[in-house]
Structure formats: structure tokens, C-alpha cells
Amino acid sequence: xxxxPFSIVTEIILDETGKKAKGVRIVxxxxxxxxxxYAKVVFLCASAFGSAQILLNSTSERFPNGFGNDSxxxxxxxMDHHFRLGAHGKSDEFKDKFYKGRxxxxxxxxxxxxxxxxxxxxNFIRGYGYQGGGSREGWGRYIAEAEYGKALKDSLSQNxxxxxxxxxxxxxxxxxxxxxxxxxxxxxxxxxxxxxMDAEWKxxxxxxxxxxxxxxxEMLEAADLKDVRTFDYGCNPGLGIHEMGTARMGLDPKTSxxxxxNQIHAVPNVFVTDGAFMTSAGCVNPSLTYMxxxxxxxxxxxxxxKKQNL
Amino acid sequence: xxxxxxxxxxxxxxxxSLTAGAASALLGGCKAQTSSDWQPQTLSAxxxxxxxxxxxxxxxxxxxxxxxxxxxxxxxxxxxxxxxKPEKQKYFLEALKIFDEKSKAxxxxxxxxxxxxxxxxxxxxxxxxxxxYKDETGEKPHIFRAIKSATISGxxxxxxxxxxxLCEFLPVPGPYKGCIDYSTVGKGYVLS
Ligand SMILES: Cc1cc2nc3c(=O)[nH]c(=O)nc-3n(C[C@H](O)[C@H](O)[C@H](O)COP(=O)(O)OP(=O)(O)OC[C@H]3O[C@@H](n4cnc5c(N)ncnc54)[C@H](O)[C@@H]3O)c2cc1C
Numbered sequence: 001x002x003x004x005p006f007s008i009v010t011e012i013i014l015d016e017t018g019k020k021a022k023g024v025r026i027v028x029x030x031x032x033x034x035x036x037x038y039a040k041v042v043f044l045c046a047s048a049f050g051s052a053q054i055l056l057n058s059t060s061e062r063f064p065n066g067f068g069n070d071s072x073x074x075x076x077x078x079m080d081h082h083f084r085l086g087a088h089g090k091s092d093e094f095k096d097k098f099y100k101g102r103x104x105x106x107x108x109x110x111x112x113x114x115x116x117x118x119x120x121x122x123n124f125i126r127g128y129g130y131q132g133g134g135s136r137e138g139w140g141r142y143i144a145e146a147e148y149g150k151a152l153k154d155s156l157s158q159n160x161x162x163x164x165x166x167x168x169x170x171x172x173x174x175x176x177x178x179x180x181x182x183x184x185x186x187x188x189x190x191x192x193x194x195x196x197m198d199a200e201w202k203x204x205x206x207x208x209x210x211x212x213x214x215x216x217x218e219m220l221e222a223a224d225l226k227d228v229r230t231f232d233y234g235c236n237p238g239l240g241i242h243e244m245g246t247a248r249m250g251l252d253p254k255t256s257x258x259x260x261x262n263q264i265h266a267v268p269n270v271f272v273t274d275g276a277f278m279t280s281a282g283c284v285n286p287s288l289t290y291m292x293x294x295x296x297x298x299x300x301x302x303x304x305x306k307k308q309n310l
Numbered sequence: 311x312x313x314x315x316x317x318x319x320x321x322x323x324x325x326x327s328l329t330a331g332a333a334s335a336l337l338g339g340c341k342a343q344t345s346s347d348w349q350p351q352t353l354s355a356x357x358x359x360x361x362x363x364x365x366x367x368x369x370x371x372x373x374x375x376x377x378x379x380x381x382x383x384x385x386x387x388x389x390x391x392x393x394x395k396p397e398k399q400k401y402f403l404e405a406l407k408i409f410d411e412k413s414k415a416x417x418x419x420x421x422x423x424x425x426x427x428x429x430x431x432x433x434x435x436x437x438x439x440x441x442x443y444k445d446e447t448g449e450k451p452h453i454f455r456a457i458k459s460a461t462i463s464g465x466x467x468x469x470x471x472x473x474x475x476l477c478e479f480l481p482v483p484g485p486y487k488g489c490i491d492y493s494t495v496g497k498g499y500v501l502s
Contacts, residue, residue: 139477
């Protein structure tokens, strides 16, 4: 196997039949040379936005609006998780107990809304999960203004109460209008058009956020924590850094870019195996899902190559 | 989550009560410069000397290092220079004058010339003011609170303060014990 580093893929090259990719065109990041590499199969995994960028930039007579973009969905349905809100509280108990070092894990509360008729919510569909943990307050805690000098040092040397907090991560629905597009006027140093992002949360996310915050406080109060406070730092798409959905899968080539095996509907020897293929965002961290789908697509490609279908 | 966000989230969970300026400096990795030919960038030499005395009065040297050892005044100069917008810098420098005003009114001397007990008297007056002060926007904290908050974070993020023994220093990497008796440690932690 040869790995070619310093290679910026600018385009996927379509062959004469218009039904297969021939290979890729790259710019050498060190020499600025353009080169082409040919292959039977192309796996595109430049990240959800990176892959969409390359596909949008790969135009031809067959695909004037981007490689494999018969549906017009390429670059659309951008999703991300919305978070940065939840609740925290304190406990006066366990003052004699402590820990040492950094806790490598946290707690997770899986989704519990809209699972069945009993958990159906009136104002939003889908749901969210919580990530959180407990610790004792350290030197950054609130210490009365009146303390300074030796008394302040004494307070700082001791730990405060136990606190426990949870932060919600919510699902964002796929909306065609949430999109990334190429900006041909502003190119990066390799000559690739940059991306313009245009995405927003809509009513479902905003309604969900109200519940994400209040249910957090409700749980912590039920768990008998004191001084429970909610927080909402506000959140724009992008802050969740779980971007996905820009070349979605689907059974119908009219409404999706990829088929069930991550192949481009009209060009089956191109597989896209990153967050771009996601059809819905769920509310869990996404990378394991991307990896599982990638392994599955690779296995499929190998089988198809063996059968000489690719 | 990037580091900044991660810290923000933990700061909430841990109930940090830093002023907005001190928190952004802390999260942004603000560090005091330790070079021997250091010059303040935003503070004047005189303001820097004044601040060094105020910080030391807030966190004096005991059997553990004080704010001067930890170069907290340099940390604050760094914070003002890189983490404060011009209007907030102006507010801070203007508000700083109150230390000398109160000192002159009470002892006819500048703050730096006061004895340790006299300095404590002035801090007590200002601490009371700060406790009653309302900062609706979060943009204009009482100067005592702003300095105290930055002194504490400057102290614990400096090597001298972190390793000075006030709290127990926990370097990376290290072991993790999930449940131990508080008495076996007996003090709080500073994370590296
Ligand atoms: C700070 C942060 C924290 C995160 N935490 C979590 C977490 O806790 N759990 C979780 O599940 N997910 C997390 N994520 C999301 C996770 O990192 C991504 O989902 C995952 O890395 C995506 O993998 P990928 O291989 O699709 O893309 P990437 O890891 O982004 O890899 C894409 C690669 O393609 C290369 N590339 C791009 N364009 C080109 C081009 N034109 N030519 C050649 N090469 C190109 C890039 O250099 C890069 O190496 C986090 C993300 C961030 C930013």
C-alpha cells in the first residue's frame, strides 16, 4: 500500500461513460503540482463538510451541480447537535469523601422523550440525552467578598461542597434549507472554493431546548440536590462540532445522494463514508456510527470487487 | 468539545465564581511572563507596583508562597492586555484609583506606603463595598472583586502557586481513585 501525504484532493474525475469515477485530482501541498491518481474504487472521507466540498467542486457535463448531485441534496440537510444547557446543584453530604486525579468518564442519561405514546411530547419530536458528572468545588468556587489575606488562603486550601451537573445534547432535524455552498470568489491556498455555511435551529430544536433545561433541573431536584440552577449559554449550529448530513443516504435517488451502502446512486464506485451520509442526527456522539458504517461499506466494496461488480 | 468549551462547562459544574474577565483569561491560557527584564504592557510602572501590593494583601506569603511570588500582578497585566477590550481596560485602570483614594483619605499615604495592618483596613472597606455592589451587566465588576478573582486564578495557574503547597498539585498523567477519605488528602487540588 502507498499512502501519499501532502495531497489535497480538489476533484473526483468522472470517466467517459459518466457512470464511474476514474480517480482523483490532487494538488501537492508542498510543490503546488497537480496530479491525477486512478483507481477502481474511490472512498471519500474528508469529513462531512470536506467531502461535500470536494463533490460540489467536481463538476462535469453530466453533473453540472456537483458530483452525483442528481437530487439537489448535496450540501443540504446540515445537522449538528445543540447543547450548552442543563442544570447543576450541590449536596451537603459526603463531606468526608473525596477522590484523587481526573475522572476519565462521566455519566450518561440516554434519551427518554418521544420513545412511545407515554413519553410523547406535545411541542417537539425526537429527543436528547444528558452527559454529566460530579465533583467537589475547588479554588474557583464563590468565597465571600469579606475574605482576604490569611483567611482567604485557609478557605482556598480546602475543598467546597459536592456539586453535580448535567448538560443536554439534543437532536437537530434535517432541513433542506440548512446548507453549505461553494464560494468561488474566495478560494483557499490550494485553489479550492471555500464553503459558505447557512444553517439555523428551528422551532423543533428551540422547543426541545426548553424541555432539555427544565427536565435537567427536575431530575437534580428529585435526586435531592440543593441550590439547583439551570444554565443556557445559547448555541449556534457548528458549536456541537458534530456536523453531518451533507450527502445523505436514502432509498430514493431523487431525494438522496448515497444508497444504503454509502455509494453515490449514479456513480457506484464512489463511497462516501463520513458524517455526510447521515440521514438523521440522533443525540449521541456520532463517530462510532461513522466508523461502523465505514467498516460495513468497506466490507461491501470488497465483496463487490470479488464478484467483479465494481 | 474543545478545551475552552470543556473548561467552561466544568467551570459551571464546579461553580466557579470568577468575573467574566478573569474567566476568559483563565480559559484562554493567560500566563504571567517570568523574564527578569519584564515590563508591564498595559499598566504603568506605578500601577503595576500598586497592584503587586494589593495582590499580596489578598494572598499574602505565609508558609506557602504569596501573590508576589506567583507574579499575580504580571498575570493581571497580561490579562488586561490580551483579554480585555479597550473600554474594559479603561474601566479597570480608572477603578484602580480607589485604593490610593481610600488610603490617602484615611492615612494620608499612598496604598503602597501603608503597613500590612493598614492595607487590611483598606481591603476591609473595599470588600464591604464589593459585597453590596451590583454588577447588572457582568461587564463592570467591583474593582476589589475583579482583582481578587484574577489574583486567585493567576496564583493557581502559576507554577509557584500551583506547586506551592496551598492545595495539592495533581500533574498529568496521574492515577485516579474514585472514593477516598477527605482526611487522607486534607486539602483541595490544583490541576496542572
Ligand atoms: C473538538 C472536537 C471534539 C469531538 N469530540 C467527539 C466525541 O467526544 N465523540 C464523538 O463521537 N465525536 C466527537 N467529535 C466529532 C469527531 O471528531 C468527528 O465526528 C470525526 O473526527 C469525523 O471523522 P472523519 O474521518 O469523518 O473526519 P476527520 O476526522 O475530520 O478526517 C477528515 C480528514 O480528511 C482530510 N481532508 C479534508 N479535506 C481534504 C482534501 N480536500 N484532500 C485531502 N484530505 C482532506 C482532513 O485533513 C482530515 O484528516 C469531536 C470533534 C471535535 C472537533
